[in-house]
Amino acid sequence: MSRYVPPPPAPESALRALEDKLGTALPPLLKSRYASSNGGTFDDPRNRDREWQLHPVFDASDRKQMKRTAEDIAHYTRLALQDKRFPRNGISIAHNFSLYEQLFVKRDEASGVIGEEIFLFDVHTGQWCARYAADLPAAIAQARVPEAVQPDPARALPQFRYYADPFEAGVLRTSGETCECCGKATGYIYGGSFYAVGDESHFCPWCIANGAAAKKFDGEFNDAAGIGCAGTEEVALPPSVIAEVSQRTPSFFSYQQERWWAHCNDAGRFLGEIEHVDRALIASEAGNDFTSDTREAAHVGSDADWQWLLATPSRQRGIAVFVFGCLHCGKLGGYVDHS
Ligand SMILES: [Zn+2]
Ligand SMILES: [Zn+2]
Ligand SMILES: [Zn+2]
Structure with a gap:
């Protein structure tokens, strides 16, 4: 990461x-x-x-x-x-x-x-x-990480099955802040969304991954109703998958309520915004449907415009394109988010 x-x-x-x-x-x-x-x-x-x-x-x-x-x-x-x-x-x-x-x-x-x-x-x-x-x-x-709260190099960061790199996406970052769930300063903090009655949302990666934060504050990182609803087809998912994505997986920054792409009866893995995803992967056969769906949804006509979209940070273009990968067949999917 x-x-x-x-x-x-x-x-x-x-x-x-x-x-x-x-x-x-x-x-x-x-x-x-x-x-x-x-x-x-x-x-x-x-x-x-x-x-x-x-x-x-x-x-x-x-x-x-x-x-x-x-x-x-x-x-x-x-x-x-x-x-x-x-x-x-x-x-x-x-x-x-x-x-x-x-x-x-x-x-x-x-x-x-x-x-x-x-x-x-x-x-x-x-x-x-x-x-x-x-x-x-x-x-x-x-943004300061005091000497006393440097991340412990011996403690491996939790891996998220459905999320490639929350640090790259920016929802996890190094910080001296204390986790609002376990009360410890681990050197990392979550800054993405968390839907709950209370205000607590700044958690360490461990309290997200083991479900402690979702349980303690009775909340969701990702709206369960939006899981399986991204892209051209809706996918009905097993409750265990919905629970893992909504309660034990970080969210990502989006303009509208986030949705989670799914394929092969499973939630997809969030790969990031399009400009951060491997271009060769997008151009490969696994990315064909995703590319044509996205070009249509984002009204991208020419190849030059497509290349521009691939190369431009979302903050410069007013639309974001979220990319997911299927954990089983490798196919890419996702959706376009308008500001
Ligand atoms: Zn914690
Ligand atoms: Zn933007
Ligand atoms: Zn698949």
């Missing part, structure tokens, strides 16, 4: 240099984030189309870090200020991949103090708002 490796900490000297330049202290949240990892990405807790790139603090301690951090907070803030609508007292701290959206903090005009509240600036509309103030600090903080 591919795992995200966060950048190294920003040295104290780099943090001090930035604070000297700003003439004031960084907000504690940001400072501690940089002190554990200087830059890198963090997930938006609300929208899978957003992954934020935290602007690093310029680090002159060695050539490699110098090069990596050359485009730092100051650089992005200068760029942002070129837009007259960006608040004059704003300090740009993160952007999404397109740079169309930025997160920033604000310096109080009178005191010069930088507040901890996080705002969103939208380059298209020129508007900004505080709607991220409540949950993004939590997301930034969660």
